[in-house]
Structures are given as C-alpha cells and as structure tokens.
Amino acid sequence: EDKVVQSPLSLVVHEGDTVTLNCSYEVTNFRSLLWYKQEKKAPTFLFMLTSSGIEKKSGRLSSILDKKELFSILNITATQTGDSAVYLCAVLGNEKLTFGTGTRLTIIP
Amino acid sequence: EPEVTQTPSHQVTQMGQEVILRCVPISNHLYFYWYRQILGQKVEFLVSFYNNEISEKSEIFDDQFSVERPDGSNFTLKIRSTKLEDSAMYFCASSLTRLNTQETQYFGPGTRLLVL
Numbered sequence: 001e002d003k004v005v006q007s008p009l010s011l012v013v014h015e016g017d018t019v020t021l022n023c024s025y026e027v028t029n030f031r032s033l034l035w036y037k038q039e040k041k042a043p044t045f046l047f048m049l050t051s052s053g054i055e056k057k058s059g060r061l062s063s064i065l066d067k068k069e070l071f072s073i074l075n076i077t078a079t080q081t082g083d084s085a086v087y088l089c090a091v092l093g094n095e096k097l098t099f100g101t102g103t104r105l106t107i108i109p
Numbered sequence: 110e111p112e113v114t115q116t117p118s119h120q121v122t123q124m125g126q127e128v129i130l131r132c133v134p135i136s137n138h139l140y141f142y143w144y145r146q147i148l149g150q151k152v153e154f155l156v157s158f159y160n161n162e163i164s165e166k167s168e169i170f171d172d173q174f175s176v177e178r179p180d181g182s183n184f185t186l187k188i189r190s191t192k193l194e195d196s197a198m199y200f201c202a203s204s205l206t207r208l209n210t211q212e213t214q215y216f217g218p219g220t221r222l223l224v225l
Contacts, residue, residue: 034213042113042200042216043152088152096142096165097214099152 002027006100023089024071036088111135113217130186132201142202191224
C-alpha cells in the first residue's frame with residue numbers, strides 16, 4: 001500500500017521566520033510528488049517534482065526531491081500570515097494521488 | 110481562469126438516504142476524479158473516470174458509490190444509502206490528460222456532506 005508521511009504535523013512560527021516541511025513516501029511505480037496548499041477548502045497546486053536534486057521555486061516557496069532517500073522538503077522563507085494553511089504532500093503512483101495527513105502551519109504576526 | 114465547480118457546497122441528509130454530488134470539470138479536461146476528506150483526516154482517493162468508465166477505484170469506493178457523466182459537462186458521485194461515516198468533504202478534480210509527470214489535477218471547492 002502506498003504511504004506518504006509528513007512532518008511535523010503542526011508548526012507555529014513568527015512572521016518572517018523560515019520553515020521547512022518534510023514529506024517521505026513509499027509508493028509503487030513512483031511518477032511524481034506534488035505539494036498543495038489547503039486553506040479553507042480545496043487544495044491548490046504548488047509544485048510537481050519528478051527529478052531528484054532539481055529545486056523548484058516560486059517566490060518565497062521552494063521544494064526539492066530526493067528519489068534515493070524517498071523524501072521531499074518544502075521551504076518557505078520570510079513567512080507571512082497569508083502562508084498559514086495546511087500543506088499537503090501527495091505522491092502520484094499509477095492513476096491516483098496518495099496524500100499525506102498534511103502539516104498545519106500557523107504564522108503569528 | 111477555468112476552474113472546477115461543485116454543487117451543492119453543503120448537504121445535510123438523513124442516514125439511509127441517497128445523495129448526488131455534482132461537479133463540472135474544466136471544459137476540455139478528459140479525466141475526472143473524486144476524493145474525500147473526513148474532518149481532521151487526510152485526503153483519500155475514491156475513483157478515477159475516463160472515457161465513460163472507471164479507470165481506478167480505491168477500497169473505499171464500494172457498491173454504495175457510483176459515478177456518472179450524464180451529459181457533456183457534469184460528473185456526479187452518487188451515494189446510494191448514506192452512513193454516518195460518509196460525512197466528509199468530497200472533492201472533485203479533473204485533468205487534461207492521464208496523470209503523468211507533466212500533468213496535475215485541479216480540484217473543485219468541495220461539497221461538505223453531513224449525514225445525521
């Protein structure tokens with residue numbers, strides 16, 4: 001059975017801090033790893049990672065994948081209150097995404 | 110920007126009743142999915158659908174569930190006889206092609222189902 005584990009489960013930091021969210025996985029027929037941000041409702045897409053060692057960047061967010069060690073990290077620098085959300089990691093196996101439980105990030109002004 | 114839409118946003122039903130959750134995927138997308146998220150738990154895959162048939166389903170998607178694309182735009186999830194444990198947020202998603210290393214899914218806003 002495919003498995004995705006995220007850590008920490010919850011993180012509270014002050015505005016301006018940098019955070020690192022972790023995702024490890026075990027999946028049959030790995031194709032890609034995705035990060036989503038979930039605020040009130042639907043997950044919104046952040047990154048898709050398929051190759052090891054290549055950093056993807058979008059503004060203050062960046063992510064990298066290690067296919068040998070089977071994990072990924074999501075970094076957020078200079079955090080803002082608008083970054084408060086649940087960050088979901090999901091792994092694409094065959095025809096479906098398997099999600100982790102998410103990391104709840106809270107940014108204190 | 111095109112988006113996936115879902116109706117209703119909230120539904121309350123009695124145990125044993127049938128419910129139909131509706132989704133309108135992005136118009137040129139061909140692959141459709143349902144996920145659910147029980148409150149406080151992770152998002153779980155239910156089913157994927159392509160070319161008018163189910164392409165994959167999880168163990169959650171048992172005989173009480175069915176999916177249909179009744180016309181060119183809607184994609185529905187029917188729960189035949191709801192149970193208390195069906196209470197969850199149900200997300201529809203769609204993608205242009207089969208999921209691969211270049212393509213991802215786009216999620217709708219969800220329908221929150223509460224079974225009493």
